[in-house]
Amino acid sequence: xxxxxxxxxxxxxxxxxxxxxxxxxxxxxxxxxxxxxxxxxxxxxxxxxxxxxxxxxxxxxxxxxxxxxxxxxxxxxxxxxxxxxxxxxxxxxxxxxxxxxxxxxxxxxxxxxxxxxxxxxxxxxxxxxxxxxxxxxxxxxxxxxxxxxxxxxxxxxxxxxxxxxxxxxxxxxxxxxxxxxxxxxxxxxxxxxxxxxxxxxxxxxxxxxxxxxxxxxxxxxxxxxxxxxxxxxxxxxxxxxxxxxxxxxxxxxxxxxxxxxxxxxxxxxxxxxxxxxxxxxxxxxxxxxxxxxxxxxxxxxxxxxxxxxxxxxxxxx
Amino acid sequence: xxxxxxxxxxxxxxxxxxxxxxxxxxxxxxxxxxxxxxxxxxxxxxxxxxxxxxxxxxxxxxxxxxxxxxxxxxxxxxxxxxxxxxxxxxxxxxxxxxxxxxxxxxxxxxxxxxxxxxxxxxxxxxxxxxxxxxxxxxxxxxxxxxxxxxxxxxxxxxxxxxxxxxxxxxxxxxxxxxxxxxxxxxxxxxxxxxxxxxxxxxxxxxxxxxxxxxxxxxxxxxxxxxxxxxxxxxxxxxxxxxxxxxxxxxxxxxxxxxxxxxxxxxxxxxxxxxxxxxxxxxxxxxxxxxxxxxxxxxxxxxxxxxxxxxxxxxxxxxxxxxxxxxxxxxxxxxxxxxxxxxxxxxxxxxxxxxxxxxxxxxxxxxxxxxxxxxxxxxxxxxxxxxxxxxxxxxxxxxxxxxxxxxxxxxxxxxxxxxxxxxxxxxxxxxxxxxxxxxxxxxxxxxxxxxxxxxxxxxxxxxxxxxxxx
Numbered sequence: 001x002x003x004x005x006x007x008x009x010x011x012x013x014x015x016x017x018x019x020x021x022x023x024x025x026x027x028x029x030x031x032x033x034x035x036x037x038x039x040x041x042x043x044x045x046x047x048x049x050x051x052x053x054x055x056x057x058x059x060x061x062x063x064x065x066x067x068x069x070x071x072x073x074x075x076x077x078x079x080x081x082x083x084x085x086x087x088x089x090x091x092x093x094x095x096x097x098x099x100x101x102x103x104x105x106x107x108x109x110x111x112x113x114x115x116x117x118x119x120x121x122x123x124x125x126x127x128x129x130x131x132x133x134x135x136x137x138x139x140x141x142x143x144x145x146x147x148x149x150x151x152x153x154x155x156x157x158x159x160x161x162x163x164x165x166x167x168x169x170x171x172x173x174x175x176x177x178x179x180x181x182x183x184x185x186x187x188x189x190x191x192x193x194x195x196x197x198x199x200x201x202x203x204x205x206x207x208x209x210x211x212x213x214x215x216x217x218x219x220x221x222x223x224x225x226x227x228x229x230x231x232x233x234x235x236x237x238x239x240x241x242x243x244x245x246x247x248x249x250x251x252x253x254x255x256x257x258x259x260x261x262x263x264x265x266x267x268x269x270x271x272x273x274x275x276x277x278x279x280x281x282x283x284x285x286x287x288x289x290x291x292x293x294x295x296x297x298x299x300x301x302x303x304x305x306x307x308x309x310x311x312x313x314x315x316x317x
Numbered sequence: 318x319x320x321x322x323x324x325x326x327x328x329x330x331x332x333x334x335x336x337x338x339x340x341x342x343x344x345x346x347x348x349x350x351x352x353x354x355x356x357x358x359x360x361x362x363x364x365x366x367x368x369x370x371x372x373x374x375x376x377x378x379x380x381x382x383x384x385x386x387x388x389x390x391x392x393x394x395x396x397x398x399x400x401x402x403x404x405x406x407x408x409x410x411x412x413x414x415x416x417x418x419x420x421x422x423x424x425x426x427x428x429x430x431x432x433x434x435x436x437x438x439x440x441x442x443x444x445x446x447x448x449x450x451x452x453x454x455x456x457x458x459x460x461x462x463x464x465x466x467x468x469x470x471x472x473x474x475x476x477x478x479x480x481x482x483x484x485x486x487x488x489x490x491x492x493x494x495x496x497x498x499x500x501x502x503x504x505x506x507x508x509x510x511x512x513x514x515x516x517x518x519x520x521x522x523x524x525x526x527x528x529x530x531x532x533x534x535x536x537x538x539x540x541x542x543x544x545x546x547x548x549x550x551x552x553x554x555x556x557x558x559x560x561x562x563x564x565x566x567x568x569x570x571x572x573x574x575x576x577x578x579x580x581x582x583x584x585x586x587x588x589x590x591x592x593x594x595x596x597x598x599x600x601x602x603x604x605x606x607x608x609x610x611x612x613x614x615x616x617x618x619x620x621x622x623x624x625x626x627x628x629x630x631x632x633x634x635x636x637x638x639x640x641x642x643x644x645x646x647x648x649x650x651x652x653x654x655x656x657x658x659x660x661x662x663x664x665x666x667x668x669x670x671x672x673x674x675x676x677x678x679x680x681x682x683x684x685x686x687x688x689x690x691x692x693x694x695x696x697x698x699x700x701x702x703x704x705x706x707x708x709x710x711x712x713x714x715x716x717x718x719x720x721x722x723x724x725x726x727x728x729x730x731x732x733x734x735x736x737x738x739x740x741x742x743x744x745x746x747x748x749x750x751x752x753x754x755x756x757x758x759x760x761x762x763x764x765x766x767x768x769x770x771x772x773x774x775x776x777x778x779x780x781x782x783x784x785x786x
């Protein structure tokens with residue numbers, strides 16, 4: 001036998017170790033669920049997930065994958081940290097005989113495009129906060145049919161010297177479809193940036209506005225019932241992130257990989273416009289593009305109540 | 318369609334405002350519809366700035382609230398979205414996929430030589446390659462695990478390594494389920510979080526990388542954190558761990574710490590440098606009976622003891638190759654052996670030692686220079702915290718030695734003093750010609766220095782180009 005048997009790896013008294021059976025990874029989970037039932041397989045944030053529960057969740061997801069048209073042999077990317085959904089996804093893919101393609105959650109841009117294209121991934125499972133990036137690169141990955149999202153790890157830094165946000169709440173019907181909504185908003189931002197002298201700004205697809213390869217503004221559109229909500233964050237001045245990383249612990253060597261490379265109006269032109277100038281520029285472009293009148297106005301009664309409640313919620317957690 | 322839009326302009330708001338305004342508008346509009354409020358609410362544009370630094374964080378992001386306060390940073394949390402909450406367009410919710418599906422399913426039959434997963438690994442040059450790993454590769458790894466570091470159903474294993482990496486996939490996640498253990502998942506590594514988790518779950522096994530063991534040792538000294546005594550065994554892998562750290566860690570944590578060696582193509586570990594009697598400093602240990610390891614020269618002839626060549630490996634855990642890449646596969650798997658790209662030798666007792674990555678060897682005026690040898694000298698300099706040595710062309714395009722150095726905190730140094738220091742320990746042709754000081758070195762998920770990213774002309778793969786890839 002190998003060295004382990006004579007080595008000093010501490011052994012316990014337990015004799016209960018399975019012999020290596022010739023079974024697939026998916027079948028093995030089923031066997032273990034039958035054998036260990038309520039014994040915890042996973043511990044996560046103070047909760048226990050038993051072998052039986054794990055197997056059930058995996059089964060549900062396997063059925064869900066089949067409903068989406070994911071089949072045996074298909075490649076499915078997993079871009080998740082160590083959360084139960086990673087385990088569910090991996091084993092669900094094993095159970096349907098698909099190929100899991102897990103990769104580094106810190107990959108960005110071309111790295112992601114290369115892996116998705118090389119593997120011919122049909123779907124990707126990622127955290128919600130990766131949606132803008134994935135939406136943006138989707139046209140470059142013809143095989144990608146589904147973006148499956150989980151978890152809530154959105155992380156946005158706002159800074160008095162750097163960021164300004166543009167938000168819109170409107171009836172969905174205002175833009176004919178989502179692609180149009182993204183494109184129009186992208187154009188507004190590009191025009192505004194050009195009015196400040198950022199001549200190289202361009203809008204790619206559903207998400208960021210970039211200068212060169214770097215991000216200068218991000219856009220996320222979500223929907224709630226009949227409404228559409230737009231969230232744009234634009235960098236007017238350089239974003240100094242040192243302080244933020246004192247609050248969110250990230251290993252020093254990966255700091256520059258947590259954020260996508262970003263730039264700002266000031267870095268591109270030498271001048272930082274103030275918020276007033278940003279507002280005027282946006283309003284002028286908006287009115288011209290859509291032929292609407294925009295007037296400053298207060299929150300209405302229902303909105304005021306909601307505002308107080310939402311602020312309390314945001315400050316609570 | 319409304320002709321008149323409303324503007325809300327809030328240039329000096331804060332992080333909570335950025336979240337609250339759009340949510341309030343949505344709620345007002347939706348509530349208005351049900352409460353028959355007489356006020357009609359127009360479509361709205363909001364322009365906001367903040368007067369203080371802030372973080373907008375999703376419900377699953379860990380923010381150190383106290384530290385945020387100390388640094389004058391506001392933290393605003395997104396509420397956890399329930400069903401019917403805001404959903405990004407054209408995406409599928411994993412939660413909803415699960416909710417609406419049946420919990421009955423029988424694993425479909427597969428050929429055990431079918432690919433179960435593709436793991437992308439970066440070569441020294443070029444794009445990452447997809448390593449195909451099969452069910453049989455995993456079964457091979459389980460046999461090895463059972464022999465080299467057996468796991469039992471009573472074990473509670475700490476899952477702190479990222480699962481997308483082969484080391485966590487093949488030595489943590491899948492074996493944990495296979496051997497019926499309990500796995501504690503840590504989604505976001507920090508030394509304090511890891512130590513706390515180990516104590517909370519009474520961990521018995523820790524499988525981690527050198528930097529984590531070093532961090533754990535540091536905080537165990539500097540903070541009054543209780544040290545869990547439940548750890549029976551630990552494994553470090555990904556990069557070598559200094560002997561001193563192993564000894565100190567074993568003492569402080571009352572455990573045993575062995576070092577593993579493996580690659581993505583070998584379904585992770587194939588060798589273990591077992592702590593205790595079998596331990597040889599700097600070695601990766603003896604090959605187990607489940608794997609054959611030899612040292613080959615350039616023509617694939619086997620070399621004898623103490624002769625340096627390429628480490629080649631054979632066994633059931635060896636990958637069948639790179640996805641859609643027959644050329645690279647044939648090259649790596651020639652003559653039935655997986656060519657690891659690692660250079661090393663075997664001593665008379667059979668212990669294997671790694672010296673360098675084959676492609677990292679620097680050739681200067683016909684002489685081979687081992688970057689690792691230069692790095693080891695640099696590491697002994699008291700001001701040097703971290704270092705990496707690569708070959709770069711000099712003015713006349715001949716390859717020469719360049720050292721990247723991260724200094725200890727608060728230290729300053731002159732390149733000359735570093736070179737002078739090296740002169741005492743190295744032949745003249747091995748001395749670094751260029752020295753560059755850096756704040757940090759680019760590293761992989763397991764803490765290996767990404768030398769590719771240190772070379773000139775490295776293309777930042779995080780950038781997106783206008784015309785796609």
